[in-house]
């Protein structure tokens with residue numbers, strides 16, 4: 539099963555992708571995670587991406603397309619994958635289609651998670667991530683048992699550099715301008731399923747399960 543999770547920053551794509559991984563055993567491919575790891579390691583990819591990421595802007599298309607082209611050839615993608623944060627522009631979607639055709643695959647579902655913009659700002663400013671296992675928390679909506687410490691592995695929780703309020707507003711504008719048109723793009727291909735990304739994580743996940751487990755008619 540090959541999936542794309544679409545939705546603005548803060549919609550909960552990462553959290554839902556982790557839940558899909560647990561239930562369906564598909565690899566999660568997050569271009570944001572791959573880029574952040576490259577920045578942390580100080581590779582040339584990381585250096586190239588950092589300036590854009592710090593400003594809340596999108597990294598150039600050819601950079602992320604290269605990442606995906608390589609990643610999809612890995613053996614763990616044989617039975618499927620979950621794309622979280624890619625594609626994010628029209629050229630990325632077109633290039634992705636060409637890559638899939640080349641490797642003989644196609645997309646099964648595009649799940650679009652919808653959330654009100656002001657809610658997104660609230661969510662993103664309170665978001666905390668574990669530096670060890672990537673677990674996600676929120677200081678108000680999903681606080682860890684002990685402040686600053688991951689419930690799952692005891693790792694240290696940190697705030698992403700691009701989760702400051704001004705950068706968040708830039709990221710949301712980038713989303714509206716560059717990524718939101720993909721909703722129509724995938725609607726035209728009859729692959730889009732929109733769900734409402736508000737409520738508990740499990741409630742949102744139930745909606746995703748309904749989409750993924752529905753038998754084709």
Ligand code: AMP
Pocket residue numbers: 547569570571573590591592594595596597598599602622623624625626627630700709
């Ligand atoms: P995310 O973790 O998905 O919110 O991504 C964090 C940042 O990484 C974004 O604000 C962009 O700077 C960059 N990024 C991640 N995925 C992409 C993509 N598909 N295209 C361009 N930039 C991306």
